[in-house]
Amino acid sequence: MTYIPISPAERDAMLKTVGVKSLDDLFDAIPKNHRFPELNLPPALTEMEAAAHLGEMASSNENVREHLVSFLGAGAYHHYVPAVVDHMLRRGEFYTAYTPYQPEISQGTLQAIFEYQSLMATLTGMELSNASHYDGATATAEAVNLAYAQFRGKRKKIVMSPTVHPQYREVIRTYSQGMGLEEAGDEPTSSELSPEALTSLIDESTMLVVVQYPDFFGRIHDYTKLIEDAHAKGALVCIVANPTALLMLKTPGEMGADIVVGEAQPFGIPLWYGGPYLGFFTTKKSYVHKMAGRLVGETVDSRGQRAYVLTLTAREQHIKRERATSNICTNQGLLALAAAVYMSTLGKSGLQEVANLCYQKAHYAASELSKIDGFGLCYPDPFFHEFVLCTPKPASEVNQYLLDNGILGGYDLGKDYPDMQNHLLVAVTEMNSKDEIDTLVEILQEMK
């Protein structure tokens, strides 16, 4: 009866109104042989006991705030979250509301999402954004859905760079297994493929080209030429972008991208062992009707006030049913709010400072690490806050050595790219001090 506010006397009065004798009598429609199973679950804890139990579980982890110095990124990044963000997320008015189906009493959620859409469109240099997806990987899969719908299944080839996040590529393969797609480029052995080499795979049957920016190895490519070439063959181009990098770098919109997706976890969302995060999806106006996901638009109410509603709902599953582009019926509402508050609280200058700190510290780390005997940067390309360090021993051994010394090393690329066992993907953010970087360098110098 933890959260049930009905007294025994009230229960009896209600049963009488319903016309049954006991609570059990309400369940006559359930097959008798399966009714009221005994559940083998631990007995109920009180709030005090639950708090202690969960506290023990949490503290049996080694976390990146109290125990480990982290240089691990690979799709999830440790950034500072201003206090305001969580204070706003903890407003019951936001977190205990449903999807804003009743706009008269949901303008808080609706305007916040409209602002989120505006912020993400501005950040990526695109014309519009939807209200968000589950995460960066599923947002990328929705880009494939959009392209498939755009060509009505007549083009079935996707050209995907092997330097798109390996898990994103896995999710695309899972999502598209009913579509009969042809995939090109997505080979772990072709990890050295440059944007130029990708171009040769694009042909008249290509519906979508997917590249990452900066790519999974941290490298910054200008995709302008690739996009021109893809457009010449009639294909769409989706760029998977890191939002923190976009605070500094040329926008995918300027390069001519048709769709920009990515993981907005770096914008005010904790690492939280991988979720929930926030997939963003921005595109051009011409693709809005093929885009999945919720969309908030501006309008006026009956009193002449500017207001917001969910719009273009005719695209969605509850109207179109099996003809819908996607079965999505929610967004990541509260986390879209987190991203909006994060961007607003830091503002233009604060965000530029975050980007600059990431860039400066990553470059300092890269420069110092590559001075160590046997270590070096694997690629000469420009990078933002993540880079691949070539290591004298397998990256897995380097990571174990670092962990023994209280450091969460980088991501071992050998896990996904068999010919890259000695490649360590290192991420540095504003959370890493010069002292931490110097310690990392010292420990690696001592590694035998």
Added chain:
Amino acid sequence: MATVIEPTIFELSTPGRRGVKMPASDVPTTALPPNHLLRSDLPLPELAEVDVVRHYMKLSKFNYSVDDGFYPLGSCTMKYNPKINEDTCRYTGFLYTHPLQPIETVQGNLALMFEMQEWLKEISGFPGVTLQPAAGAHGEFTGVLMMAAYHKSRGDLKRTKMLIPDAAHGTNPASVGMLGFTVITIPSDSRGNVDLKALEAACDDTIVGMMLTNPNTLGMFDENIEKVVQMVKDCGGLMYGDGANLNALLGIVRPGDLGFDVMHFNLHKTFSVPHGGGGPGSGPVGVSQRLVDFLPSPLVGIVEEDDDDTAPLYGFVTPKNSIGRMKAFHGHFGGGLVRAYTYIAMHGPDGLKDISQYAVLNANYLQARLRNTYHVPYDRICMHEFVMEGQFEGSDIRALDIAKRLMDYNFHPPTNYFPLIVHEALMIEPTETENKDTLDRFADALIKIADEAKREPELLHEAPHITPFGRMDEVKAARELVLCCWLPENYETMA
């Protein structure tokens, strides 16, 4: 030009204002990348922290939420969201763990996930559970992918049709459409059950299976459920259960025991994860023995057994014929699983049964109080929700008018115009966390509104009256499609 009650964050911006500052760099400066790789401008808002707080505080007050009052939105299970969940999911050890950390450093997280898998198996009667799907619709898609993979693995390629009752959620056919299957709609009979004759006619060796919500969206538990399941199985089909309405079944009956093969859980409905204004949710999926090898990868398993001295080592395992990965990393761990885990731990077996018993009692009580005023087309003992018609003979009042008028009585309206098989449907789900006084006030309000519909229909047509905003011009929104961005020239006459 429209009156503006609260400007957007862009409109509140003034060049040169500062919010939270970052520390100065403590490393030697490196030159930026060449100019052609840099963005020319970053036109994002510039505000002081206090302005940001006041802006979002003001917006929050435009929302109606469970913390504000009764929210009987059918099929959405808008129950109270316990505050302790908000604390536990923010414990430092959960917030600051990276999804790619070595498993030895995150045994607390993995133990929680392992136990959660076990608990959901026990609650549902399924031998396998994945925690990966991000939401109900995502879980559904996961389920349908597994059904397709199962038939394909047996070389049974002629199965391309999915049977879906007419009362189903729109996500069911949409999930099926994503795999290119055809939907065959099965009507409901006069008691709100699946029409067995129609099912028999449609059931053959070309069906993938059936997707059934039970209790269905009329709030009815199918009285022939065992027959329905048997008929589908006899045709070689798989049985999908939409778990949206699981709040009626905890400790009452286990879908796995009834012969279902797949079901998604909505942790944000049944297990009190807050809805967050539309997400994030969490949609784990349970499966029968014949589908366990097809579950998405990875699952959490024991990779080294425990002995007298040491705890087991939890890690990730990949099912033999896995359909693959449904999202990056491991599901909605922090915001979903930790909250739901806290909730289940605080209920235990008896507490879970209480949830469903009182959810069903509350729905039946409201139905009993309202059935003389509003037409209830399928009038029998309901489960956790019921559907009535929001229309009266000889009146032009529609369900929408009643829904909007309820806002003037400080209630969130029920779901309206769903399910599609009831005219002017009002679908009411009170949940177990409401007391009798609230239910009575709500019933009284609806009875009064029925009276107003006769005496002063314009009161309803023009409702809501006391909310900060009135009814919306939805046509303008769709026609003009302003989805983004502040263009100063558009707001010259801003109030």
